[in-house]
Amino acid sequence: MIDAKHIQHFKNIVGEENIYSDKAHLLAYSYDATREHFEPDAVVFPKDEEDVSEILKYCNEHHIVIVPRGAGSGFTGGALPSKGGIVLAMEKHMNKILEIDMKNMVAIVQPGVINMDLQKKVEEVGLFYPPDPASQDYSTIGGNVSENAGGMRAAKYGITKDYVMATRAVLPSGDVIKAGKRTIKDVAGYNISGILIASEGTLAVLTEITLKLIPKPKMTKTAMGIFPTVNDAMEAVYNTMASGVTPVAMEFLDNLTIRAVEETFHKGLPVDAGALLVTDVDGNMEDDLDFQLAQIEKVFRENGCSDFKVAKDEKEAADIWFARRNASPSLSIYGSKKLNEDVTVPRSALPELLEKFYAIAKKYNVKIPCFGHTGDGNVHTNVMVDGSDPEQVKIAYKAIEEVFQATVDLGGTLSGEHGIGLAKAPYMKMAFTDAEMELFKSIKKAFDPNNILNPSKMGLD
């Protein structure tokens, strides 16, 4: 697809040192967190927006595929060059926090900035960037925006889209567009930033992102409750939130997950409990936090909570969070291969969803331990099988298909946080009508008529 003439042209734009086409580098940029791999024809590191513009214009004229890439930590293949072409890697140059604007409480960043670096930087000046995907230590803001990353704090603070105020982006034509402002209110023109969020790099290449910041809450406290059943735990969650207390995090582990953590780490967890809830509250006043925790304890106990514990200090808080943070690796006791999904349903449907999952598990004779975010109905669903047995792996994929169907049937979404990419593309028709898919394709065409930007993603072709 790409020949020496094209490579030379890209070298002229970015400089000799900012393009790789040797085997080792092509391999390095062929992976993401899905473990699928596809080699690009070249990896290009744009120095700035002007480079991005020149590259896109050229690729558009020559119908060369472009795959924008942040850290390559996505779970659905969004950054994989499945059709070859060039990987446009933002990590080397376009990785700067350009400004932290205190008066307007916004940060202006390039797409390659790592989420945690931004969080730390703004917290130094008393501000707060809440979206905290599990990948926060290495994933980039460009990737977070492109997949609309969530995290633990979503129930109280929302997700990436709730913080994107403005974007600069380059269209396939090479034209630079600016969408949105450093203002909460802006209703002039179509909401282009709104459609770029979660568009997985298929519409335009982000070059600058303006993020809303909020004041950093001055303190956080942690508590844990043990419940006989998931239903009881979820009733406690609904009633806590309806009572006016919105916890920052309200995480659950189901029985299978509790058992796995206990078997692996021997922390004295209640292996017969139906569910364990871990919750954080935050605020600016000790009294307020204590008020919230007292309210949570009251509601928890009214809903069958047998044991409620508030962490007295940071060490106890870390102990409480240990089970949740180590849930994922513990699950390997159930099998060497894990198909993990991030399906999400309205939180009212969470007990019924888990019942359906356990029925699916029974039907296929596999284990499906679940944990995740009760506040927003986002369930980390893990179909565990023996990876060395091809028959088992086939069964696991069948189970996953039923997991998706159960989710959609309950008004849920294929993905709460990870996006569609390649991995979930085959299931798009389960979730969207023909008319909806056609609309997606029309929008794609409006931005990218030659389909050069991250083609074959999201089930669009």
Place this chain on the structure above:
Amino acid sequence: MIDAKHIQHFKNIVGEENIYSDKAHLLAYSYDATREHFEPDAVVFPKDEEDVSEILKYCNEHHIVIVPRGAGSGFTGGALPSKGGIVLAMEKHMNKILEIDMKNMVAIVQPGVINMDLQKKVEEVGLFYPPDPASQDYSTIGGNVSENAGGMRAAKYGITKDYVMATRAVLPSGDVIKAGKRTIKDVAGYNISGILIASEGTLAVLTEITLKLIPKPKMTKTAMGIFPTVNDAMEAVYNTMASGVTPVAMEFLDNLTIRAVEETFHKGLPVDAGALLVTDVDGNMEDDLDFQLAQIEKVFRENGCSDFKVAKDEKEAADIWFARRNASPSLSIYGSKKLNEDVTVPRSALPELLEKFYAIAKKYNVKIPCFGHTGDGNVHTNVMVDGSDPEQVKIAYKAIEEVFQATVDLGGTLSGEHGIGLAKAPYMKMAFTDAEMELFKSIKKAFDPNNILNPSKMGLD
């Protein structure tokens, strides 16, 4: 454009009683809050989504223009049938609150529901729908979403777009699309709800909207501060927010506005003050509110506030709010014709913006009193002239053009709340590049290839 055959077809869909084409009704539906008027060919009241679908499909086949309409209270002509066609009026049938879902904390409403009706209904069960445009007593949720309405509480609680979780809408083809879910997290497919927000009825017709609700804060307190200059007042606002206190409202009146209210109502306002700030704080605990107010007073006094008053009860709070609520009508002392705009700049630029406005006022020898939302940089800018003098009116429009230019130069937007519609369409080129306008047109075409939905709005044709 529409003949008897078309009218008969619409009658067959909605029933004889749900279509008007007599002169009186056409006149009644020719207006909105802009005082411009254009008569439609017919006014049709769909009973349900199926009606909307059939009407759109037919109109698309016959290239008949459709203008969706809520309360017709918009300030920019978004609901005016400037190209004739049929007005699709949602107020008669599609005006129901379909569900208030406590567990997921969402409301499902039809587009014709009045904002205040929804607010009251959800507050009855302890929940809260924050967006509160000044038109809240009569404007509809469909209109609020289509213009992305703001309000007083935006700095703390955001605007309409921050509460839209999902939409159902009908495309010109008649196809019904569902976008989003009753979930905070949903990253499957393009963010169609995101682009429908603020699209002014040009892309699809909304038939159902799912709105996020939050717990209702249990109490509110009001305070007022008087400042020698707008600069001092704005420094106080920045420092208050940076200190970790986010007031629900932080409204300002400039000197000309203070004088107008005082001259009209004789409330003992300080007519020599440069600015007056009115602020509300809310929360669940008396202590927390007092903490916030103490912090605000401290920061206000550090920034030149000469007089700070906390309302002791509801009556005193209403007294404090009186000046702000009566600002707009009071301005008539400066002229019978008011050109009012809702320009918005990053709040850091607000002092400079007002300086520019006063220079424009001086240049054209007109008065430009300003008031509005300091927390989000949204300024109600009023160019006041003698409406009976055509020369003065011409001058006012010249001044407005410079108002827009000054706003755009300071990184601001033509509209923070009201939208573009017809009224601001001529200024779109001031704010957007050719490439951006072309992108808007491509998106419009992707949704509405025959341009039947609210044509001629937003400067798109």
